[in-house]
Amino acid sequence: MQHYLGIDLGGTNIAVGVLDESYRIIARARLKTRAIRPAAEICDDMAKAARMAAEQAGISIADLPWVGVGSPGSVNPKAGVVGYSGNLGFRDVPLAAMMQERLGVTVYTENDANAAAYGEALAGAAKGVSNVLAITLGTGVGGGVILDGKILSGRDGAAGELGHMGIVVGGRPCSCGRNGCIEAYASATGLIRLTREAMEQHPESRLWELAPSLEQVDGKTAFDALRLGDAVGTAVVDEYVEYLAYALVNYINIFAPELIVLGGGISHEGEPFLERIRRAMEGKVFGGVNHTRLACATLGNDAGIIGAALLGKNAIGNP
Amino acid sequence: MQHYLGIDLGGTNIAVGVLDESYRIIARARLKTRAIRPAAEICDDMAKAARMAAEQAGISIADLPWVGVGSPGSVNPKAGVVGYSGNLGFRDVPLAAMMQERLGVTVYTENDANAAAYGEALAGAAKGVSNVLAITLGTGVGGGVILDGKILSGRDGAAGELGHMGIVVGGRPCSCGRNGCIEAYASATGLIRLTREAMEQHPESRLWELAPSLEQVDGKTAFDALRLGDAVGTAVVDEYVEYLAYALVNYINIFAPELIVLGGGISHEGEPFLERIRRAMEGKVFGGVNHTRLACATLGNDAGIIGAALLGKNAIGNP
Known part of the structure; x- marks a missing residue:
């Protein structure tokens, strides 16, 4: 065996x-x-x-x-x-x-992000699919690109820095030194910042029940407020989803993958989250019709181990 | 033979x-x-x-x-x-x-854009290079991606719509129906719009000598004004280059290609244009160092014929 x-x-x-x-x-x-x-x-x-x-x-x-x-x-x-x-x-x-x-x-x-993809x-979620983007919404935004069943490596393995696609010229500063990268908006860190800004502007929001101090805000806070019917929390999620959807449409126009898999902490929001993203993407993909499916990662932290274990298949070309 | x-x-x-x-x-x-x-x-x-x-x-x-x-x-x-x-x-x-x-x-x-790439x-300009992006700065912004010597096709051949990567959430309307696509900024059409807007704000600019009416503005006007030392023309070129460089950094972070080839009318500005783009990209690529070269296309309109003629090599896998 x-x-x-x-x-x-x-x-x-x-x-x-x-x-x-x-x-x-x-x-x-x-x-x-x-x-x-x-x-x-x-x-x-x-x-x-x-x-x-x-x-x-x-x-x-x-x-x-x-x-x-x-x-x-x-x-x-x-x-x-x-x-x-x-x-x-x-x-x-x-x-x-x-x-x-x-x-x-x-x-x-x-x-490691390529291995996890x-x-x-x-x-995992993309089993049997040849053209896949895997995007991790965690502290940062990581990613890997699988084309025809192989990892996209680029020159010296530098390809696939999906989190560092800029979507706002002159936008928020990113950890990489540029402005406006998707990581600055769609990471958990970005979501936490959006949530805190909204709380400062809206002392009436139920966000304050969920996180009595700004330090207690995490990547779930806004989603929890949305579930409570809080308008401010809902607006935060909508804004977050708008940025993410904008980036995903970019990836689809560039790669036309069969599937995009979202991983990382925020992906635990699951199907209702995906459905919001799909609605925000509607009519935006080039040509009007989006054929790329969206799913949540299923392997969690094990994706990195499993992908690493199978790297020989990528090298040998036998996926 | x-x-x-x-x-x-x-x-x-x-x-x-x-x-x-x-x-x-x-x-x-x-x-x-x-x-x-x-x-x-x-x-x-x-x-x-x-x-x-x-x-x-x-x-x-x-x-x-x-x-x-x-x-x-x-x-x-x-x-x-x-x-x-x-x-x-x-x-x-x-x-x-x-x-x-x-x-x-x-x-x-x-x-056709993939064939030209x-x-x-x-x-052409990328002869012997395996990982290449070819971007055409014409009426629109077209593009093709060559990875390991093969055309990136994606699902149903829909990949490589490089002109429809959004770089400004909520930005200028694009022909594709979205907002903020690089095509809306870095196409000749985008440059002409930038030039006209600058002329309307600056009746003193020498742009008006080069194009006595707004209808006479083309993709060369701002570059010609820059060569005359006109400050407004220079600012237009700088703004245009800033958007283009922002998009190119995105492509490099995503694909890490060995070479990006710029074609289309605006690429006739040649080496001084490339040098401006390189300066605008400095320190912006993920990791700080940019290993991707930038060159102008050399085949002009013949790229499409030549690429089409050689498509069998792409299909057979013998580039």
């Missing part, structure tokens, strides 16, 4: 999973990343966690066809190198070669 | 070219499209023009490996069908099959 092993390297945790041949996680291991420290030490712990997970699954690393690692930052999958990751303090780290040395099998690496495309 | 034949089907002209094996046009033919009339009649004339060009080149249609047709509108290259073209009055026209019947060889079809990638 074929198994796969994926490592999701994060700024906080090293999360490892072993998959069975139907791409389900059957064993896990987890260690603290303890960044920032030398890449060699982090690789030692990744190898250790991989062995722990393999043992738990009752397999040997040598039986695996390959191992995959999803890493934050800019990753060149062809070279197997993490060009830069601020979270990890990595610069030009030959991650694939370092892990290969430790594990004795071929190692593939990818940007690949996971959703092979085993 | 291998020859190729391409047909650029436009709203006004049917333009045919025969290419030699180094992708140079060695024979041409041209007939009026006389749209809107039945697709069968237009196909008859395309076949006639193809035979004229072949005869002039001293070859027979039967010697060709295939024939390619670039068509305006939404084209599904896999099905060989023009889904919709307003200019031609086409709806669900099986163009490839209709031409195949008339010519007796395999016929491939693509959207492919031409630049195989024989």
